[in-house]
Amino acid sequence: GAVVSQHPSRVICKSGTSVKIECRSLDFQATTMFWYRQFPKQSLMLMATSNEGSKATYEQGVEKDKFLINHASLTLSTLTVTSAHPEDSSFYICSAREHRPLAGGLGDTQYFGPGTRLTVL
């Protein structure tokens, strides 16, 4: 199956600093990438949808100025948590949609990265 990588896998930072998380699709082109946040024992909550070359679409309640998303190329999207605070501590997971034109686009499989565990002190 397709491979998605995330970097870093774990980060600990001080309150007030910014943290950048990278998401890469290694062996396929992903026109759409998604960013999720998962708190312990909870489901994955979609934060935003990132399309290459355009602005990200944020879900209701997600602050776009706090969670900056840049989809620079068909294989790379970045999430920057600005001025992080302890309540931002979470497991952040990206996924990339493998675009298969013959499948008509919708319903394409999403492949998840390994996740980044962010701890803000």
Next chain:
Amino acid sequence: QQPVQSPQAVILREGEDAVINCSSSKALYSVHWYRQKHGEAPVFLMILLKGGEQKGHEKISASFNEKKQQSSLYLTASQLSYSGTYFCGTETKTSYDKVIFGPGTSLSVIP
């Protein structure tokens, strides 16, 4: 809108079968099933795109009832490696191109 999953949790002995259900209040375009082990990212199991579609991977299969707006995941002759949290993700016909995940079903397989 988040799909509903049932049961919330299930404990099985090795070799037993289980069914996990996923339902939505909205018309569905697709249903995605994932398994997540503790501390790891979710792993793709299968995707169902058409009503009536059934798929299988080894002893794990799923069905999609488009009319009832629901899907079921069937685990047959469970193995210890099946333990984890199972999430269904749904893509609705009104908010396509994004997958919203259910709350998850915790499955524990014991010897």
